[in-house]
Amino acid sequence: MKRISDPDQLAEAGLVPAEKLEALHRVASRWAVSITPAMQARIDPADPADPIARQLVPSVAELAIASDEREDPIGDAAYSPVKGITHRYPDRVLLKPTHTCAVYCRFCFRREAVGPGGESLSPAELDAALAYISRDERIWEVILSGGDPLILSPRRLGEIVRRLDAIGHLGVIRVHTRVPAAEPERVDAELVAALRANKAVWIVLHANHARELDEPTRAAVARLVDAGLPVLAQTVLLAGVG
Template structure:
């Protein structure tokens, strides 16, 4: 067993285990963890300072997750857009391959919290149905490996999957979405980096949300990937009480560039059931992005984007895309359709 696999085995999965380090009552968290599982790696657990800190809010269950918030378990309609198990085909030229239903840390804001950690794993031992669909769909030029976290596949299985994708002539690029460099950096071994480097053009987007996650261990993991020629991007989620202030975002984005990771997206939170307590308003997000301009180089400022409900796709939150703001925002989709989006999390400054 490799060290990273042992770390997964040693991860915290029971709220009662938190009492060994923090003076909390775990009882209110038990029902939350039964519905939305808990997992925190030993590495990430060591970064937590206590209840309510920005890293705690990302990974420790909160009773607010069980409140009825009017949001949906699958707001992006991924189930409807799945032609075969484990594959989401939303855009004409690319598809999302869900490699596993497990992650190193279960984020409380996850788009797929309806399923992640709630089932045994993946779509089959060899991804046959998904690979067959991709091979028979020549319009697909990019495959994005997601999940769960694709880097939790062992090296041999990951190499086999990438090799089979590379054997499909019309698949030009492969992208991996992984939070492993943030929460389980020991997984990024020299062997893994070399393995990934054999499958270029291959890109990796990771998921730092707060500057305290930019540790020496995370930096080493990112440098190892970059040295293998893998372009690195970062997709942050704008989260209340985590990174919803300009100085935190400024520090995060500057720090990412030092790690050779380019800030790619700043996601407005998806309308996922159980995440209302972490949501910000579109107005506050626009104000934050405006505050970053002229204080950061252009390459340090990610696109502020929203994934429109109903599977209508991702749109940059730019002035020409916003038709109306208020309790319900109207966003113009790429096809010109005006889409109503609930806009909770507003405060007096947004009105």
């Protein structure tokens, strides 16, 4: 099984009917598509209401955009003093080093910003983002988000974690990710080692349906927990998925 990243592959996998392909190409040209083999294996193509497909298979309904919908629905832009940083509350910031994800969720509130073409922070931009965090001693917690930070190579992820670990006033590094469920094999010894720090590191797994917590996901979570990295979970309440 290979990663699905365009509507033709969706049709080949029996996940969309051929007559919808033209419209789905329009959807996919605007909002990225990615379904990993692990996620595809959890989909029953015969079920038109499959809860995993509902999260990840693009729909023609996405093209219907109401006049009051906004490209930045949670208002990140107003709280972004430096590229890659969202600073909404005094004691914590989001640091978004990449806009790439393992899967692209159809409900994502950052869907205009994420995708394979989305820029990662350049080395100079990352320096500026880390300098911003270093300057503000009120900041106690950094939440690595994106995109999905666990899509970064262990080398790049490890460098960011090490540099955050060196900022004296930080107490917590939190990592929000869908990777342990979406691409469990990515959570290998090298990636786990990249997350080690002297500060408290918390991993927050985003999973929305019990089917995502199968044996490969549980093994990936166990590799993190066994390395001393506590794993929490967050779930988005979605119609037709719970």
